[in-house]
Amino acid sequence: GESVGLHLPTLSVQEGDNSIINCAYSNSASDYFIWYKQESGKGPQFIIDIRSNMDKRQGQRVTVLLNKTVKHLSLQIAATQPGDSAVYFCAEKDNAGGTSYGKLTFGQGTILTVHP
Amino acid sequence: DTGVSQDPRHKITKRGQNVTFRCDPISEHNRLYWYRQTLGQGPEFLTYFQNEAQLEKSRLLSDRFSAERPKGSFSTLEIQRTEQGDSAMYLCASSLTGSNQPQHFGDGTRLSIL
Numbered sequence: 001g002e003s004v005g006l007h008l009p010t011l012s013v014q015e016g017d018n019s020i021i022n023c024a025y026s027n028s029a030s031d032y033f034i035w036y037k038q039e040s041g042k043g044p045q046f047i048i049d050i051r052s053n054m055d056k057r058q059g060q061r062v063t064v065l066l067n068k069t070v071k072h073l074s075l076q077i078a079a080t081q082p083g084d085s086a087v088y089f090c091a092e093k094d095n096a097g098g099t100s101y102g103k104l105t106f107g108q109g110t111i112l113t114v115h116p
Numbered sequence: 117d118t119g120v121s122q123d124p125r126h127k128i129t130k131r132g133q134n135v136t137f138r139c140d141p142i143s144e145h146n147r148l149y150w151y152r153q154t155l156g157q158g159p160e161f162l163t164y165f166q167n168e169a170q171l172e173k174s175r176l177l178s179d180r181f182s183a184e185r186p187k188g189s190f191s192t193l194e195i196q197r198t199e200q201g202d203s204a205m206y207l208c209a210s211s212l213t214g215s216n217q218p219q220h221f222g223d224g225t226r227l228s229i230l
Contacts, residue, residue, distance in 0.1 A: 008156060032215065032216045034218055034219075036221075041223070042223050042224075043120075043207050043209075043221035043222050043223045043224050044159065044207070044221045045221070046218045046219075046220055046221075049216070049218050051216055089158045089159075091158070093215075093216075095215040095216070102147065102149055102161070102164030102171065102172050103161040103164070103172065103174075104149075104151075104159075104161060104219060105161070106158025106159050106160070107158060108157075108158060109156075109157075109158055
């Protein structure tokens with residue numbers, strides 16, 4: 001029914017805390033990764049990306065960490081604000097195979113709730 | 117705002133009807149993508165275009181689905197003989213050419229089949 005698939009991982013934090021959202025990806029050949037933020041009724045919004053030749057990349061208040069050994073990606077949000085409340089998705093892309101230049105494969109998503 | 121634009125935002129139709137959605141990408145982007153998203157799930161890839169050429173189609177894209185990008189600018193996604201299982205959010209994204217270019221999404225068209 002409709003309740004299936006709504007059981008996303010959730011993270012609740014207080015305003016001002018740091019948040020860490022985790023993602024396990026499946027394809028060891030994936031070499032490009034993106035984090036998206038999706039608010040209710042809107043499309044995914046690009047936050048930050050990272051290539052597989054890097055293990056860390058920083059943006060404004062956000063940091064992405066990549067551990068290729070264990071196929072793990074994380075998004076760190078510093079000084080989390082109520083406006084950061086949303087569903088966060090990681091996405092991976094495999095450029096090496098040569099057969100799928102376009103496809104992003106999305107993870108399950110994590111619901112982040114920031115309490116004032 | 118020069119982001120990805122999708123029309124309509126919402127579509128309600130009866131089972132068996134045909135529907136068509138439009139996507140206008142970011143103007144300098146020559147790659148355009150269609151995804152489908154159901155409640156509580158991440159987007160699932162359907163198809164993508166490099167300019168006017170449709171280069172990849174997912175197995176999710178049954179023969180009732182067709183996408184076009186005739187002039188390499190806007191794109192349309194048509195679903196024929198809609199079924200209840202087609203109810204979803206249909207998302208369009210665009211990007212520059214290149215293997216590591218981020219895809220930027222529109223706000224989608226929500227399709228409800230009665």
